[in-house]
Amino acid sequence: MTKDTSKVNPLENEAIYIIREVAAQFEKPVLLFSGGKDSITLVRLAQKAFYPAKIPFPLMHIDTGHNFPETIAFRDRLVKELGLELIVRNVQDSIDEGKVKEESGRYSSRNSLQTTTLLDAIEEFKFDACIGGARRDEEKARAKERIFSVRDDFGQWDEKNQRPELFDMLNGQIHLGQNVRVFPISNWTELDVWSYIEREHIEIPSIYFAHTRETFLRDGLIWSSDDEVVYRDENEVVEERLVRFRTVGDMSCTAAVLSDAADIASVVQEIRESTISERGARIDDKRSEAAMEKRKQQGYF
Amino acid sequence: MEVLKIATAGSVDDGKSTLIGRILYDTKSLTSDKLEAIEKTSKQKGYDYLDFSLATDGLVAEREQGITIDVAHIYFSTQTKSYIIADTPGHVEYTRNMVTGASTSQAAIILIDARKGVIEQTNRHFFINNLLRVKEVIVAINKMDLVDFSEDIYNKIKADFEILMQKRDYQDQNITFIPVSALKGDNVVHKSKNTPWYKGQTLLEHFELLDTEDVYNVGTPRFPVQYVIRPKTEEFHDFRGYAGKVYGGELSVGDEVVALPSQTKSKIKEIYLYDQSYQTASRRSSVTITLEDDINVSRGDMLVKVDDLPTIDKQFTATISWMDSQNLVTGNKYVLQHGVNKVLAKVDVIHHKIHPDYSGIEEHISALGMNDIASVTFKLNKSIFFDPFKNHRTNGSFILIDSQSNNTVGAGFIQ
Numbered sequence A: 001m002t003k004d005t006s007k008v009n010p011l012e013n014e015a016i017y018i019i020r021e022v023a024a025q026f027e028k029p030v031l032l033f034s035g036g037k038d039s040i041t042l043v044r045l046a047q048k049a050f051y052p053a054k055i056p057f058p059l060m061h062i063d064t065g066h067n068f069p070e071t072i073a074f075r076d077r078l079v080k081e082l083g084l085e086l087i088v089r090n091v092q093d094s095i096d097e098g099k100v101k102e103e104s105g106r107y108s109s110r111n112s113l114q115t116t117t118l119l120d121a122i123e124e125f126k127f128d129a130c131i132g133g134a135r136r137d138e139e140k141a142r143a144k145e146r147i148f149s150v151r152d153d154f155g156q157w158d159e160k161n162q163r164p165e166l167f168d169m170l171n172g173q174i175h176l177g178q179n180v181r182v183f184p185i186s187n188w189t190e191l192d193v194w195s196y197i198e199r200e201h202i203e204i205p206s207i208y209f210a211h212t213r214e215t216f217l218r219d220g221l222i223w224s225s226d227d228e229v230v231y232r233d234e235n236e237v238v239e240e241r242l243v244r245f246r247t248v249g250d251m252s253c254t255a256a257v258l259s260d261a262a263d264i265a266s267v268v269q270e271i272r273e274s275t276i277s278e279r280g281a282r283i284d285d286k287r288s289e290a291a292m293e294k295r296k297q298q299g300y301f
Numbered sequence B: 001m002e003v004l005k006i007a008t009a010g011s012v013d014d015g016k017s018t019l020i021g022r023i024l025y026d027t028k029s030l031t032s033d034k035l036e037a038i039e040k041t042s043k044q045k046g047y048d049y050l051d052f053s054l055a056t057d058g059l060v061a062e063r064e065q066g067i068t069i070d071v072a073h074i075y076f077s078t079q080t081k082s083y084i085i086a087d088t089p090g091h092v093e094y095t096r097n098m099v100t101g102a103s104t105s106q107a108a109i110i111l112i113d114a115r116k117g118v119i120e121q122t123n124r125h126f127f128i129n130n131l132l133r134v135k136e137v138i139v140a141i142n143k144m145d146l147v148d149f150s151e152d153i154y155n156k157i158k159a160d161f162e163i164l165m166q167k168r169d170y171q172d173q174n175i176t177f178i179p180v181s182a183l184k185g186d187n188v189v190h191k192s193k194n195t196p197w198y199k200g201q202t203l204l205e206h207f208e209l210l211d212t213e214d215v216y217n218v219g220t221p222r223f224p225v226q227y228v229i230r231p232k233t234e235e236f237h238d239f240r241g242y243a244g245k246v247y248g249g250e251l252s253v254g255d256e257v258v259a260l261p262s263q264t265k266s267k268i269k270e271i272y273l274y275d276q277s278y279q280t281a282s283r284r285s286s287v288t289i290t291l292e293d294d295i296n297v298s299r300g301d302m303l304v305k306v307d308d309l310p311t312i313d314k315q316f317t318a319t320i321s322w323m324d325s326q327n328l329v330t331g332n333k334y335v336l337q338h339g340v341n342k343v344l345a346k347v348d349v350i351h352h353k354i355h356p357d358y359s360g361i362e363e364h365i366s367a368l369g370m371n372d373i374a375s376v377t378f379k380l381n382k383s384i385f386f387d388p389f390k391n392h393r394t395n396g397s398f399i400l401i402d403s404q405s406n407n408t409v410g411a412g413f414i415q
Helices: A010-025 A037-050 A069-082 A091-096 A114-125 A190-200 A264-273 A291-297 B016-026 B032-044 B060-065 B092-103 B120-131 B151-165 B203-209
Strands: A002-004 A029-032 A059-063 A086-090 A129-131 A148-151 A179-182 A211-218 A221-224 A239-244 B002-009 B072-077 B081-087 B107-113 B136-142 B174-179 B222-229 B241-245 B256-260 B264-273 B276-281 B286-291 B302-305 B311-322 B333-338 B341-354 B361-363 B373-386 B397-401 B408-414
Touching: A010 A037, A010 A129, A010 A179, A010 A190, A010 B222, A010 B241, A010 B286, A029 A037, A037 A069, A037 A190, A059 A069, A059 A091, A059 A114, A069 A086, A086 A091, A086 A114, A091 A114, A190 A264, B002 B016, B002 B092, B002 B120, B016 B072, B016 B081, B016 B107, B016 B203, B081 B092, B081 B203, B092 B120, B092 B311, B092 B408, B107 B120, B120 B136, B120 B151, B136 B151, B136 B203, B151 B174, B174 B203, B276 B286, B311 B341, B333 B373, B333 B408, B373 B408
Parallel strands: A002 B276, A029 A059, A029 A129, A059 A086, A129 A179, B002 B081, B002 B107, B107 B136, B136 B174
Antiparallel strands: A148 A179, A211 A221, A211 A239, B072 B081, B222 B241, B222 B302, B241 B286, B256 B264, B256 B302, B264 B276, B264 B286, B311 B373, B311 B408, B333 B341, B333 B397, B341 B361, B341 B373, B397 B408
16 A cells, blocks of 8 residues: 555646536536547546546547547557447537538548537537647647637637636536536646656557658648648658657648657657647647637537 | 646736747747748747747737737746746736736746836736735746846836835745846746846746745645546455545555545555556655445545644635626625635625735625636535635635536635
8 A cells, every 4th residue: 555645746636626617517418539648537536536437427529530540559459458438429510511612622620520510419419528638838728728619509708708716616607508617737837747647657649749741841840741632732752751740630730840759758758848749730729829729619529 | 747837927028938939949949940930920020039929829819919818838947947938918908817827836926017016917917816826936036138228227117116015925835036037038948148236047947946845735635536447347346436536635555535625534555557457656746546445436426644634614704806897796706616626605795905016905795707706705506515716726716607607607716
């Protein structure tokens, strides 16, 4: 028996507390799982929160159809190993049903189309709380996000009318039709997440580590050319590079970084020394200075 | 890694966002793409310096008006600590955000414009941080570059503030004065050559040496039960664990405890965090506790040591901070959330309003408006188990929820 719990990370204590509040205060919570490192970390925290019982809510993946194949394979293995329930809803279905229109051209991405599929799924399953891995340090609109963030019937975020959150107390009372987005790792930084993955020996998809990949350059960013979903001009030259991904979103909007960090220790070291922010490699945020805030108001996760 | 949460308070144009931007810049916490964005926007606006406030003002309306509307959270770390800064707006009408920011912080920075000195707003900022019992307050006297780094001006402001300090209720609060220029970087991270008369630490040096132990939660252990864990698997067939966070003190295996409100006694059998078992659950840790006896404990109940009971009552008086546009009126009913426990509360008596600028109290009050602070007696439909806020920052506080709107409409600190 270990002596005491004083060495436990205060951020971990906070996240476990939040996840337990979700299970206690809501009827139908769900954990939004993207296969990225943040949502994988959430799964571990949820395991810890309810051990030795199973996680008392399902995982849901809004699949753009443009995910890295490594991420999908990883997702399926994780769910099987932990005996979790996984719900998958596809952006392709929303396109086929004519609810959203595929973007075209140079910067086309299915990233923003996810919102419609997500809102439909929330309505289909009557989810009242969606746990997500967003962090306040990622982006400045997210810096103002609450831990329990209320969304209206249309999934919209009313950023000027948010509930104050005092001490540890989380107010999860909502009206019928509303739902709450919950962010247990709000106060973690990218480095906190990586250090946690290292310390806890959490397995993550291989694309987070250095590997050789067919890539091309655009606007100073490195794009994967392995797949047809990434739009590429004739004059954009494909080259093999040693790269890794710092964030794992849609292939069409996630750029790689040059890196030889092949294991978790070197990744942590690299993040420590890095001078480019994580979302610097996400083209979806660069569309305008207020890109994230606009998408969040419309119900983006 | 230790984590230190700091709240900031300052009036409009005192340079709060600039100070935070300066800290990020001097600790090399601004990434190259963020710095690029700041350079680009500063240039567009025609500034000949870097507008660090752009590093924190996140919402569109804020950038348009050049002010901070909502609490923003900013993160940076040094070799010794991880820092979370809650950047709270300075307007009179946003008192609720200041209360919110202070409620989760162990330290606060109060900014004063050296040209203006102690103003009415300063009184409010100090009052709130004292009311919330924030242990460490740093009074940053900013814009020293605009008063020629004058020692006399610094001393005058310090003396004025010390008069204010005599009025405070929470006397053990530590208060430190630092002359700074956020725009130029004096005494923020690096020592200034312009203030040879100042022998103290820079802002960051001061934080680096602070003890991050959350002093307000020191006291007696309180364990509000959040969730009951019953795996019902073959391996853990009879397992019945109580999940929650330990506040105030520590709990160990073998401790004799009482479950409230049933007042049933038992002993702590095991303490779990994930698949590890521990001898002791330290303050602020999220654990799962099992008991020797099979007693009835559910969410909202509380485990405490047998010799250390809180007050158990259906009535109490508290200082409250009202946060809603709809008035609080005598006789109104609200949902009162005390930790993870919820009861119904009725406003019994509004004793008096407290002016948060230390200008006294106002009696014969029948209603409270947004940003009012007052002494109020509540009657509850069920007993809760509480401690005075001055003894227990967690078990002495609560929030009020409007059952129509479901909004959090007030915060209270039990007297």
